[in-house]
Amino acid sequence: MHSWKAGYMGELLLLWYRRKIAVFGIFSVVVPILLAASFHALQPILGFMAVSQSFPLTMLGIYTSVWIPLFIFMAAADLFPQEVASRTLKLALLRPNSRFQVYGAKTAALATGIAALLVLLGIVSLACNLFAGTLAGFAETAAIVKAYIASFVSMLALAAVFVFTAQFFKSSSGFMAFSIVLYAAAKIAPFLSSAVAAFSPASYTDWYKLWLSQTVSAGKLTTAFLFLASCSLLFFSLGYYKFVRKEV
């Protein structure tokens, strides 16, 4: 247990000390503030969407479809192909812990990063609401928190897919390029065939909306949750299988 925790902290610190991750975090905080300010400024001219109570959810929609996936690609590239390329993966494996611990720690660090981004975004966008004078009531805030938690689940599934994909790459830039193309393809595919949408975790990035509605049946939510959970587990396991057989 101790070595697991040490490995996890080590991976987190490694992520934290990379400048681009820090820049990513800062951007995540600045973008909602800038958007809120510009909406507020444009409002008298355009009658544009006001910074309303649903602002945190509008932002969540943008973040889960583009911003957080980008973070996943970047962090996964740093955690796996980058370490292979710079031959530092050996160092992690030389420590007295199993490959599962190393793999688990890396994935957990990625999940922590996603959670941190979501928490940051939630706090900042709620703060924007506070300044715009449209603070949500308790029920709305509870709904927002629920939506953010649901988003975390879908982002985990997406992260698992890309952690698995990362095992095939030996250079981080190659992985980045491939992931972006793959993700874009996964987003476009439902327009060509509707069957794809049912099996692609990329089409679940906005599933948090289901949690906001009163009319969606519990069965639907359970099915979708099971899909995302099994998708996470499947790709996590497949990724581990690849990771274990990797020659370093």
Add this chain to the structure above:
Amino acid sequence: MKKKWLVLGSAIGISSVVMVATGISAMAGTSGYDAYKSALKNTKTVSSVAIQAEAQLQDNGKVLVDASGSAKVNVSAKTASGSADVTADGTKQSLSFYKQAGGAVLKSSASDVFYVKTQNAKEKRSKPKDDASEQQMSQQAETVIDALVGNLKDYVAVNDQTDGSKEISVQLDNSQLPAVVNAIAPIAIKQATKEHKNENRNSGEQAGEFPFQENVIKSAVPQLTQDIKIEKVAVKANINASNYIDHQEADLTVSGKDDSGAAHQVTLHLQADLSGYNSTTPDTIDLTGKNVQQIKRDIGKHHGENG
């Protein structure tokens, strides 16, 4: 070592089975969205139908415009007949219309004149439709619409009744609408309510112009200029046992402020009842001996939006 592979193998096995099973159940489409889609396609195939429709526009609970009408439509013969009442600002206007072999006939209750728009030869010669390519087109359009709707399709609730009919309902509030809609709708609404300001047509009856004052309706609508927001969209439909839509209603609530800063909550309610599938015959009118006037302007252009 063996235990590890066993655990890994079963994790992969179980999770892939669950993933495929849930994916298939998501694809199988037991949702109200698919039920509605199939009923809509089926309803499109009817050759004739009778429609009872009503529309109401309210501002802060006060009725601004109330319109109701009934129509009999024969799709295959391209004939129709019906009547409509529009009440705006306390004034009621009624009209009846006939679309028959000779052209379209309009009559306002305010006068005895029948306004006739004869069909010109160009319109009559409609192109023969290429059924196969049209079907393919609509198939593609359907896939695109499905993809755009995405997870929102699970919002559509379906309620099966004992007599085989279904109740479909969907309700979206502001935070559930796609961001794009939320961004564009206020601009569109602002434009739509602003337009009539400059339009100061004199409403005197000109020769050949149908005596219907659509200005009354337009000026009744409050002009929203700021904080425009779609509050709620709700759609309900009933599908009968033979998979035809027999009732459809929609509600749209928009909130905003006008120039003076007064808050408005504008609600639009639409509803339509359909009946007499494939067994409706539109009424016709014999114009011999009636006071007939030819219409010079294209009428459909400026009262088509009143429903």
